[in-house]
Amino acid sequence: MTYCVAMRLHAGLVFLSDSRTNAGVDNVGTFRKMYLFENPGDRVMVLMTSGNLSLSQSIRQAITDYRSAQGESIWNVASMYDAARIVGEAIRRVHARDAKALGDFGIDFNVRMIFGGQIRGEGCRLFQMYSAGNFIESHDENTYFQIGESKYGKPIIDRVITPASSLDEAAKCALISMDSTLRSNISVGLPLDLLVYECDALAVNRFVSIDEKNAYFRMIRETWGTQLKRIFESIDDPVWNAPQPSTEPALSKAGTYAHPVRIPPPKDVAAGVQQSLPLQSVAQQGGDDAQH
Template sequence: MTYCVALRLNRGLVFAADTRTNAGVDNIAQFRKVHTWRKQGERVLVLLTAGNLSLTQSVVSLLNEQIAESEKEPEAVNLFNIPSMYRAARHVGDAVRAIRAIDGPALEASKTGFTGSFILGGQIGDEPPRLFQIYSEGNFIEATDETPFFQIGEHKYGKPILDRVAQPTMRLGEAAKLILLSFDSTLRSNLSVGMPIDIVLYERDSLDLRREKRIYQDDEYFKNLSHAWSDALREAFTKIEEFDV
């Protein structure tokens, strides 16, 4: 399993994903689930992946092959020449369908099923930053001011704090803190999600990626954040009047 989350803000976008994959308690590995593409000054795209690793890797590989092949066929559609984020989301959805057409029948026959979900966000040219969640069927939805974040993977433990706190008006650093608290709750409750965590902060209209970090188990900020949040919850709990009948 995995946990990925992204938040769309007035000031930009924040993305994060864990790196754990497992096929049982004795078969655990680490793979990067944050994939980025950029042409400085023109476009930035970030893709988070969750689900069957072989399928999500195939989708990313297909997207990269299309970019590489554009040197021979400049007119061929790829993430580096697509005109809008909406078209980029459709392009990723098409890649998902293409992989599904290849591998889907065999997976369905084995009762494994085709499982893969994606979060795509970024900015192209003068268009404002946009954020999409893409399903295993290739269709997608877009984040709004009322629902400014998306989660894929093992999301239920980290959702309550996002529901209560997430706002488009937040600063990037605030949003990153919120997302890491969401990860802290998930890590405490589910062993299938594990560190390190990859986090990307994209500043609106920068059309560049300047703030990326991999957060390991011994990261000082993350440890302090976790301890401070636990202390704050305990203190808040003690201040609430006890239940009585």
Template sequence: MTYCCAIKTNAGMVFLSDSRTNAGVDSISTFRKMLVYERPGDRFMVMLSAGNLSISQSVREILQTESIRDPETGDPVTIWNARSMFDAAQVLGAAVRHVNHRDGDALRQSGLEFNVSLIFGGQVAGEGMRLFLVYSAGNFIEATAETPYFQIGESKYGKPVLDRVITPETPLQEAAKCALVSMDSTIKSNLSVGLPLDLVVYEAGALQSDRVVCIDNDNPYFRMLHDSWGQRLRQVFDSIEDPQWNGGQTDIPLRVASPRHPPLKKISTAHERLI
């Protein structure tokens, strides 16, 4: 399994992926799931992948040469000459469909579904940042102000903190911290996600980034974040009052008058107790 997330705010974008892949408890390996496409001053793009590793690796290779036709000129469009992130996302979708057409039937005959999901985001000179989630069929959706992040893979453990923190106005460094907390929560609860991590932080309009880091067990910031997050969660939990029933010494009792009926409770009869 894997976990990848990408966040788009007004200040920039954050991309984060783990590198663990496994085919059973005794077959665990490390493969990078992030690929950066950069031409400084012209375009900056990042792709994150989850799902069947052979499919995602094939898509990555074919993406280098795959193209679509410009509807106006008929010229081939690749990720390196696409005039917009939308056009580049269409090229990625075409690469996914190409692999499905080539390998999909063989996979299904072996009892495997064509399973791949991709996050693709960045910026092309002359337009704003854009972030897409690409499905196995090659179609995609775009992040919005209401949904400024995407997740793929084992997403449920890291979602709550993103929902509570991330908005379009979130500062870039705070968004990076939130992504790392989301990843730490996932690693804590799921053994199929693990270090090392790949992190890219992109500032809006820069069209390049030097904030690229591989995070392993020895990374001091991630170790501090892991320890602090666990300790602070415990402190917040302990600061919340325990539930008290009516009659307890509290202004916020758990049990109060309610129009809803209480749960059904069966009281055994004397005859039933003798059986």
């Protein structure tokens, strides 16, 4: 499986991906899922992939090889929107070539991608790509995209990240989001690729591959778990049936009533008595064998 997250901020872009792929608990592999298209001084574009690995690799190659009849390629289009269209066209080309054959073997055409970056003359842009080759773009109302196992790492991003967040804050948040996912899902794993791009740099100068020995990520894992437990323990336990009037944040107050949806027991079940079949001992079950 996969977990990838990308954030579009006023200060730039943050991309983070894991590298685990698996086809069962005993068939685990490591494949990098982040690809960089960079022409320093002109454009920086990052692609992250999830879903069927063979499709992702084929699409990446189709993007690299793409030339339109007018000579357009990912290396010379004037905007990130046009570059995203090329990514979408590459997805559709691979679908047209492989989808039916895969379907004959019961395999879905399953791929999602995050594509973002900057081309000289415009600002940073970020897109989420779908299996049909269509895409949506990030704006200030939705400043990040996730693909793969997104549910575990989403809450921290929703609570922390805004378009005004700094790149370092976003990188830290992305790593915490990844740590939460690693702890809850064995199909996501190290090493990680982290790329931080500063707006208008038009070159990548902050990239790291993170394994289990990385000191900062180890600190994140230990500190986040400890601080979460400390915060949890600092929150009061619930108070039930607090007297009225009461100013404390009680879970329930005396005199207010709520009832669960009750399913009545059958009439032949005595009130307060749970009927059950008699239990057999191991000796009874074994018969004569238990005596030997």
